[in-house]
Amino acid sequence: MNKKYTSCSLLLCSLFLTVFLLSFSPVSAQTEQEIIDSVNTIVSQQLEKEKSPAPPTEVEAVDKPNDGGGAVLINWTISDDGADIKGYIISRSESEQGPFHDISESVQGSDSYTDNKAIQGVTYYYQVKSYKDILDLNNEIQRITSPTVSTGPVVSTAQWFNTDRAWCLFFVLIISAAIIIFIEKAKKGSSVYVRKIAGIDAVDEAVGRATEMGRKIFYIPGIQDMNDVQTIAGIAILGRVGQLAATYETWLEVPVSKSLVMVTARETLKEAYTQVGRPDSFQEAQVHYLTDDQFGYAAAIDGMVVREKPATIFYMGAFFAESLILAETGNAAGAIQIAGTAMPSQLPFFVASCDYTLIGEELFAASAYLSKEPRQLGSLKGQDVGKAIFMAAIILGVIFETFGIWNLSQIFLVK
Amino acid sequence: MSELIGVWLAALLTLGIFSFLYKDNPIYKICESIFVGVSAGYWAIVFFFDNIIKKFWYGVFPTDNSEPNYLLWFGAFLGFLMLLRLSSKIGWIARWPLAFIVGATAGLYMMIYFVSNAMLQISSTMRNVVAVNPETSAIVWGETIGSVIIAVGVLSGLVYFFFSKEHKGVFGQTAKVGIWFLMITFGAHFGYTVMSRMSLLIGRVDFLFTDWLHLLK
Known part of the structure; x- marks a missing residue:
């Protein structure tokens, strides 16, 4: 409608202008023709502009x-x-x-x-x-x-298999096969070497220190829920710390910020105390909920640390902005501190303010290192095989890219 | 009036929490207890309405014309099993939903982490380490050095996280290079994060001087 209206008005205007110019202007025949031509040009340009675009x-x-x-x-x-x-x-x-x-x-x-x-x-x-x-x-x-x-x-339908991730499946199967093989080997008694992890070696020393000083141990499992692998890793290490604390009869306190973590930590500690033959020493009050709020949790722990002056504090799990607040308060209180997290943005704070820090994957390797359990050791060895494969792939990929032989990176590029 | 009370309350609580910087004191203890208690109550209400009412109740008994999602009963059943912890006789059943949560989490996140932490990072590391300007055929030194640093940093970092081989000899030296890369990265992160924490402090001080004391416009 608009288009028709615009076209009609344009034509009428141009006609009127032409008639006006021809009737009243004292111009030559050549000039008249030029005016008519220019008006025609404007009209045709406008009509061309108003033409519908071509459809896709x-x-x-x-x-x-x-x-x-x-x-x-x-x-x-x-x-x-x-x-x-x-x-x-x-x-x-x-x-x-x-x-x-x-x-x-x-x-x-x-x-x-x-x-x-x-x-x-x-x-x-x-x-x-x-x-x-x-x-x-x-x-x-x-x-x-x-x-x-x-x-x-x-x-629209859902697909059972994402064929874009076929290479993912391939690598997962290879790593899984390596893990299974090494677990079986470890179960049959084959020794699996695990390199020294300083932060884990210090766990015994830290628990022993608390025992000698007659003070508490605090274990902070981070502020994420049980759907975070770091929390799961933190809870696994809690089991070992719990065994040591039960053996030395040192009070271990675990303030948590998530109800599910509280339940899991209680079960883990209960089992740890039972394993070392001291089930009666375990009290549910050792694991207690504070608040889900990040900084409310940090404020409460700060207060506890300052008032109760624990000898040892463990930070094992996923931490965010509260990491430095907690670790700095613990440091000021004179506690020996061992931290472990895979949060890249928080690791610097733990490195700066704690005595030992488990960096990234060391947190996940810690439970295998502590327990020396064949399944976990085999799993660690299998994962190392995966790393070796990826390192070889990176070296090959860089060489291929540099010499323009083949784009190996496309295999690893998942949509 | 209520806004004025809110501003005064927030300002006094802020100062109360800041008083911890001097030393632990009764005012901090009061502020801490209010903070912990109010936040615990707040989150309990938020979780109740978000999960029990909005997700479960309206999912099973929808008020619009949508189909009821009966799968939610499974979640409710697992939640009920968690409550059995309150019983000393059958409290052990509460381990089942916990096992389900941990197992499901491990399975669900395996591919996510594998793709983001392994596959995509490897793909991004496979770069041409000799960058050449296509027009002049001259080596672009900035890009070349950057690519070499990325490749060396990733490989030496991976060596550091090798647990089943002793870190000695060439392997140990490479691991040392890896830890140097990690520490330099942490230093950069430290500076960046400290600046973001400063902005949080500035926000709080701005509140005190603008909204409370009206010293700043």
């Missing part, structure tokens, strides 16, 4: 592959007069007859769109049209769209 071609909607359902991928070939086109409008309907509702606009040059709001199992039809924006004679922006191109039906 080969529009196709397919279920997005390798996903968990709920996504449809719409592909098209960009329109011939791509330079003028500002973008594409994508519409969706559950019926071929419509009504179609606009769901997104893609920018110029794009040739695909992923509808992530599709519902799994529902049949959809899509329409794609190109558009361009022009300035009319009133200097207002007018949007002109191409004829729509329809596609469908398409149904």
Whole structure:
């Protein structure tokens, strides 16, 4: 409607202008012709601008592959007069007859769109049209769209296997096989060497110090829940610390910030005390909940450390901004501190303020190192095999990339 | 009026917590107890309404026309088993949901960590270590040195985290290079994070001087 209106008004204006010029202006025939030509040029340019853009071609909607359902991928070939086109409008309907509702606009040059709001199992039809924006004679922006191109039906479904991750599966299987082999070997009595980890060697010393001083041991398992592997690793180390504390009859206190961690820590400590023959020494009050709030938890532990002056503090798990607050207070209280975390941003604070720090994977290796249990030692050895494979892959990949032999990195590039 | 009381309360509690910088004192103890108690209560209510009401109750008995999600009963059942800890006779059953949580977590996160911490990092490390300008064919030294540092840093770091081989000889020296890379990285992180902590302090001081004392506009 706007387009027709603009065209008609343009033509009328140009006609009026021509008649006006021809009737009243004292100009020569040559000049008259030039005026008519220039007006015609303006009119034809405006009409050209107002022409509909070319629609996209080969529009196709397919279920997005390798996903968990709920996504449809719409592909098209960009329109011939791509330079003028500002973008594409994508519409969706559950019926071929419509009504179609606009769901997104893609920018110029794009040739695909992923509808992530599709519902799994529902049949959809899509329409794609190109558009361009022009300035009319009133200097207002007018949007002109191409004829729509329809596609469908398409149904979004979930796939059982993500074929993009086939290489992941391959490497996981290799590492898993290595782990199983070394676990079996360790079970059969084959010795597995584990290098010295200074922070873990200091656990006995730290517990012994608390015993000699007659003070408490604090064990802080981080502020994450049981769905964090660092918390799980921290709880595994708690078992060993609990055994030592039970043996030396030293009070071990575990303030936690998550209810599930509290339950798990209690079970772990109970078992640890039972294993060293002191089940009666364990008291549930040793593991107690403070608050889920990060800084509320930090404030409470700070107060406890300052008032009760523990001889030893362990920080094992996932920590965030509270790490330095806790470790600095412990340091000021004169406690021997052993920390372990895989949070790269918090490790510097523990390194600076604790006596020993388990860096990253050392935290996960610690429970194997402490327990010398065949399953854990075999698992550690199997993981080292995985690291060796990856190191070899990196060296080969760098050589291949540098000499332009083959792009090995594509194997490891997971979408 | 209520806003004024809120500002005064927040300011006094802030100063009370700051008083810990001098030494432990009764005012800090009061502020600490308020902080811990209020936050524990707050999170208990948030978790109750977010999980029990919004996720479970409205999921099983939807108020709109959506289909009920009966799978949520499984989660509720596991939650119920957790409560059996309160019984001394059958409290051991509470270990089952715990085992489920730990096992499911390990399985679910295995691929996520493997992809982000192993596959993608390896892919990013495989770089051309001799960067050449395609137009002039001259070596781009900045990019070249950067790529070499990344490759050496990753490889020596991996050697440091090798647990089943003794760190001595060439292997030990490489591990030492790895720990140097780690320490330099930690130093950079330390400086960066200290600056972000300073911004938290500035925010608090800004509150005291602007909202409370009105000394700053």
